[in-house]
Amino acid sequence: xSALLAPSGWVHLDWVLLVVLVWLLIGAAGALALRRLRLVxxxxxxxxxxxxxxxxxxxxxxxxxxxxxxxxxxxxxQLPFHLRLDGLSAFFLLLIGGVSAGVSSFxxxxxxxxxxxxxxxxxxxxHVFLASIAMVVMADDAYVFMVVWETMALSSFxxxxxxxxxxxxxxxxxxxxxxxxIGALGILLCFGVLQANTGDYTFANMRAQHLSPFWxxxxxxxxxxxxxxxxxxxxxxxxxxxxxPAAPSPFSALMSAVMLKIALYGLLRVSFDLLQTRIWWWxxxxxxxxxxxxxxxxxxxxxxxxxKRLLAYSSIENVGLMCAGFGLALLFSAYGMTGPAALALTAxxxxxxxxxxxxxxxxxxxxxxxxxxxxxSLGKLGGLIRYTPWVAWSTLVGxxxxxxxxxxxxxxxxxxxxxxxxxxTGLPSSFLNMLVPVVAALIALVAALSGYTMVKxxxxxxxxxxxxxxxAQAHDAGFWERTGMLWLVxxxxxxxxxxxxxxxxxxPVTLLLVSGAMPQAGSGAGWLLVPVEAARASYxxxxxLLGVLASCAxxxxxxRRLYHGRTRRAPPWDCGFALQTPRMQDSAEGFGQxxxxxxxxxxxxxxxxxxPFDAEPGYRVTVEDPMWYTLYLPLAAFVERLSRxxxxxxxxxxxxxxxxxxxxxxxxxxxxxx
Amino acid sequence: xxxxxxxxxxxxxxxxxxxxxxxxxxxxxxxxxxxxxSAPGLLQPYRVLRKLFHKESVLAExxxxxxxxxxxxxxxxxxxxxxxxxxxxTDLPLSPAADAMALVGLFAxxxxxxxxxxxxxxxxxxxxxARRDMLVGFLAEPALLMVLFCASMISKSTSLTTIVETLAHxxxxxxxxxxxxxxxxxxxxxxxxxxxxxxxxxxxxxxxxIHEALILEYSGRHLALLEWAASLKLFAYSxxxxxxxxxxxxxxxxxxxxxxxxxPVLVIKLAIGGVLLALVETLSAKMRIFRxxxxxxxxxxxxxxxxxxxxxxxxx
Numbered sequence: 008x009s010a011l012l013a014p015s016g017w018v019h020l021d022w023v024l025l026v027v028l029v030w031l032l033i034g035a036a037g038a039l040a041l042r043r044l045r046l047v048x049x050x051x052x053x054x055x056x057x058x059x060x061x062x063x064x065x066x067x068x069x070x071x072x073x074x075x076x077x078x079x080x081x082x083x084x085q086l087p088f089h090l091r092l093d094g095l096s097a098f099f100l101l102l103i104g105g106v107s108a109g110v111s112s113f114x115x116x117x118x119x120x121x122x123x124x125x126x127x128x129x130x131x132x133x134h135v136f137l138a139s140i141a142m143v144v145m146a147d148d149a150y151v152f153m154v155v156w157e158t159m160a161l162s163s164f165x166x167x168x169x170x171x172x173x174x175x176x177x178x179x180x181x182x183x184x185x186x187x188x189i190g191a192l193g194i195l196l197c198f199g200v201l202q203a204n205t206g207d208y209t210f211a212n213m214r215a216q217h218l219s220p221f222w223x224x225x226x227x228x229x230x231x232x233x234x235x236x237x238x239x240x241x242x243x244x245x246x247x248x249x250x251x252p253a254a255p256s257p258f259s260a261l262m263s264a265v266m267l268k269i270a271l272y273g274l275l276r277v278s279f280d281l282l283q284t285r286i287w288w289w290x291x292x293x294x295x296x297x298x299x300x301x302x303x304x305x306x307x308x309x310x311x312x313x314x315k316r317l318l319a320y321s322s323i324e325n326v327g328l329m330c331a332g333f334g335l336a337l338l339f340s341a342y343g344m345t346g347p348a349a350l351a352l353t354a355x356x357x358x359x360x361x362x363x364x365x366x367x368x369x370x371x372x373x374x375x376x377x378x379x380x381x382x383x384s385l386g387k388l389g390g391l392i393r394y395t396p397w398v399a400w401s402t403l404v405g406x407x408x409x410x411x412x413x414x415x416x417x418x419x420x421x422x423x424x425x426x427x428x429x430x431x432t433g434l435p436s437s438f439l440n441m442l443v444p445v446v447a448a449l450i451a452l453v454a455a456l457s458g459y460t461m462v463k464x465x466x467x468x469x470x471x472x473x474x475x476x477x478x479a480q481a482h483d484a485g486f487w488e489r490t491g492m493l494w495l496v497x498x499x500x501x502x503x504x505x506x507x508x509x510x511x512x513x514x515p516v517t518l519l520l521v522s523g524a525m526p527q528a529g530s531g532a533g534w535l536l537v538p539v540e541a542a543r544a545s546y547x548x549x550x551x552l553l554g555v556l557a558s559c560a561x562x563x564x565x566x567r568r569l570y571h572g573r574t575r576r577a578p579p580w581d582c583g584f585a586l587q588t589p590r591m592q593d594s595a596e597g598f599g600q601x602x603x604x605x606x607x608x609x610x611x612x613x614x615x616x617x618x619p620f621d622a623e624p625g626y627r628v629t630v631e632d633p634m635w636y637t638l639y640l641p642l643a644a645f646v647e648r649l650s651r652x653x654x655x656x657x658x659x660x661x662x663x664x665x666x667x668x669x670x671x672x673x674x675x676x677x678x679x680x681x
Numbered sequence: 682x683x684x685x686x687x688x689x690x691x692x693x694x695x696x697x698x699x700x701x702x703x704x705x706x707x708x709x710x711x712x713x714x715x716x717x718x719s720a721p722g723l724l725q726p727y728r729v730l731r732k733l734f735h736k737e738s739v740l741a742e743x744x745x746x747x748x749x750x751x752x753x754x755x756x757x758x759x760x761x762x763x764x765x766x767x768x769x770x771t772d773l774p775l776s777p778a779a780d781a782m783a784l785v786g787l788f789a790x791x792x793x794x795x796x797x798x799x800x801x802x803x804x805x806x807x808x809x810x811a812r813r814d815m816l817v818g819f820l821a822e823p824a825l826l827m828v829l830f831c832a833s834m835i836s837k838s839t840s841l842t843t844i845v846e847t848l849a850h851x852x853x854x855x856x857x858x859x860x861x862x863x864x865x866x867x868x869x870x871x872x873x874x875x876x877x878x879x880x881x882x883x884x885x886x887x888x889x890x891i892h893e894a895l896i897l898e899y900s901g902r903h904l905a906l907l908e909w910a911a912s913l914k915l916f917a918y919s920x921x922x923x924x925x926x927x928x929x930x931x932x933x934x935x936x937x938x939x940x941x942x943x944x945p946v947l948v949i950k951l952a953i954g955g956v957l958l959a960l961v962e963t964l965s966a967k968m969r970i971f972r973x974x975x976x977x978x979x980x981x982x983x984x985x986x987x988x989x990x991x992x993x994x995x996x997x
């Protein structure tokens with residue numbers, strides 16, 4: 008593979024920069040062809056998908072090669088851009104390339120007519136977003152990191168606001184950029200701590216610094232705050248359920264599948280690579296926050312009534328699980344247990360990859376459903392498996408992967424994570440030993456609840472009877488949408504059936520970060536996934552799938568041969584009550600009601616129940632996020648009170664302002680004189 | 682993969698397929714006897730299966746392709762589950778393909794597919810059944826996983842065959858964690874197999890159904906496959922319980938004589954287990970549906986306590 012790339016004398020970094028450049032050119036071309044929808048949709052987006060495929064191939068090849076550095080003379084005179092492509096960057100470039108290939112080709116078929124923002128402008132923002140994401144994972148000093156990080160935040164802000172004529176969408180985008188900036192502040196402070204007063208902001212310098220435990224912990228907490236705000240962990244998650252539904256579906260897909268992971272990339276880079284010390288309570292803190300987010304996310308996703316909000320809360324849950332995996336790896340690494348640390352890290356990174364594919368598939372399916380029916384509320388959908396079969400069967404694969412069911416990719420990640428939990432009895436601290444089975448139990452609970460959510464999602468949208476008459480005119484996905492979704496389906500299946508090959512790609516990352524790796528698959532045992540040793544645990548997804556399929560096929564053939572295959576169609580069972588309407592099916596609220604009842608203290612719920620004396624009886628229930636009322640609104644009120652207090656300084660009279668300038672001058676003179 | 686291994690694998694699958702309806706019939710017999718009723722006959726489940734296979738399958742007008750696929754998927758999952766649980770022998774070539782966690786995933790896969798099929802027809806009963814079954818499942822699945830973890834911690838492996846081999850070779854001491862986990866496992870298997878006190882398998886009232894509401898729309902060969910899959914599930918759960926808590930009598934590798942002895946031992950163990958199950962069903966009353974999460978949460982907590990006891994005591 009390298010021989011193919013070598014003749015031109017280029018290294019992988021050069022190829023990635025070429026892809027970034029082509030993306031920016033595509034974006035510029037889109038900006039020039041502002042309202043030409045057909046050009047943008049049928050030429051520019053498919054071209055961008057092609058570039059993503061090139062990026063995927065380059066990242067495959069770069070995963071196992073030596074780190075490459077480059078210095079670009081862009082930037083300020085004394086601060087050029089330092090770039091570095093190592094194993095961790097290559098892995099995330101793999102994710103970016105793989106997911107954006109599917110999403111870009113879906114987006115090619117998604118835009119039918121301009122809604123708010125002209126398509127050419129969306130093309131520009133989209134490609135600036137992709138280019139800045141690719142640059143973030145290659146950044147090797149704090150300056151270029153912050154520049155491309157803010158570019159990523161800004162371009163995604165404009166993408167979220169694509170339908171800017173609707174006030175709710177503007178509000179959601181504003182909340183998003185607010186929390187993104189607060190996070191960026193945390194990241195900036197973290198880099199400030201890491202450079203340890205040397206004035207040199209390159210990552211190479213930061214790696215060489217030896218911080219005291221206090222400052223290292225400060226850097227870690229700042230990084231957790233800053234990158235956590237972008238990843239959407241508790242309690243900085245409030246922007247996620249607003250921004251994801253507001254953005255058009257391809258961008259929600261890209262944000263959820265890729266951007267949240269780039270925040271996790273930042274956390275990994277700081278805590279595993281730039282910080283040389285590891286302290287045990289960092290891992291415990293990360294695990295605790297991850298678990299709280301996961302539980303919160305999954306419980307809230309079960310009670311949602313809108314498609315994309317449900318998926319947004321599910322993303323919070325998955326990010327929480329990844330953080331729990333990273334926290335466990337950090338904990339093991341702090342005690343020097345490199346083998347278990349590598350296992351936990353592999354599990355979390357596998358989850359990163361598989362979540363990228365199945366979540367983008369699910370968001371693309373919501374886009375296809377929205378296009379076919381015009382509805383996004385679960386209460387108005389139903390029975391779409393008959394009218395949009397391509398979308399329905401692709402979504403089934405995504406749903407099974409999201410629920411963590413074998414033999415798809417989500418199960419492999421959960422399996423590896425639970426296997427790594429079984430090692431924790433080797434930890435020196437007995438308190439931690441006891442804590443971890445509880446954590447494993449909670450992870451199992453989260454996984455089971457996500458199965459509940461996914462049955463609700465697929466069943467209410469695609470199965471049953473249509474809840475509105477106009478759903479009978481729903482049209483299936485077009486050619487580009489189908490291509491995108493089938494690519495993502497293929498990704499989910501490959502991640503499920505070929506885990507050893509994917510783990511071979513993750514091996515350089517774990518070697519880099521924790522100096523350990525999972526054992527190599529022995530010869531002839533390439534079909535068996537063995538985390539430690541074969542007697543201890545093993546899993547062969549291909550054999551698993553073959554076993555189930557063989558039993559199904561055998562049963563089918565035997566029944567047809569020995570008996571018969573006659574069927575007859577008849578009306579469904581109605582228990583003698585002939586007046587069955589589609590409204591008698593479970594609604595989205597109804598399906599989530601048992602969970603709502605069990606977890607009632609976690610919600611902030613208002614209910615209006617009908618009484619026998621109402622002239623027009625009605626029922627309404629609203630479920631809200633308690634974080635708003637316990638944390639954000641009091642904080643906002645406090646900030647407002649504080650700013651009103653400070654506002655007393657502005658009297659509006661010139662004499663007072665001159666007095667302020669005079670006082671400041673005296674203070675500055677006194678300070679300078681010292 | 683030796684010839685004996687292949688033979689024992691096939692024997693395990695065949696034994697499961699043939700004995701599972703017999704186990705259901707045995708439990709029904711004893712339940713009727715304990716309730717002073719006359720029993721329908723030990724081979725009644727076989728007759729029911731034959732009758733259903735002969736009948737034509739009546740599908741609802743709006744049922745989709747998924748509805749027709751699900752009985753085969755559920756049956757295939759249960760056959761694979763019975764193939765990897767060490768019932769007669771631990772020399773199973775298929776067992777490296779799926780360990781204890783994959784077994785739980787297999788049950789979850791079957792449950793998700795049957796719930797989706799129940800929602801497919803679009804009547805009120807299907808949604809009710811799907812919602813209730815997922816409610817039972819979301820707590821039962823982690824509890825089962827924790828019970829299997831307890832056993833894995835003792836045997837330092839999640840592979841079912843290794844667990845059985847380790848537990849069968851220990852001296853007859855009682856592991857405290859397994860005691861607690863055993864109680865949890867009984868509660869979970871009652872819930873997952875739709876037995877009293879969680880669900881009444883003989884009910885005709887739709888509002889009291891959980892498992893029956895899922896398969897209400899099925900008829901003919903589809904219903905036959907789903908009923909067979911349900912009895913296979915009961916068989917698999919009983920065998921998991923026997924493998925974890927009473928593993929003596931299971932043949933090891935390279936012991937053909939032990940394999941022949943293992944079948945009568947299994948039948949005797951299952952017979953005793955069936956009588957105990959019938960006893961539990963007769964002595965308890967069915968719970969309200971919203972008491973079921975409390976019941977399962979108790980099972981879950983007991984399983985977690987079992988794990989903690991294992992770690993605290995250090996020996997199991």
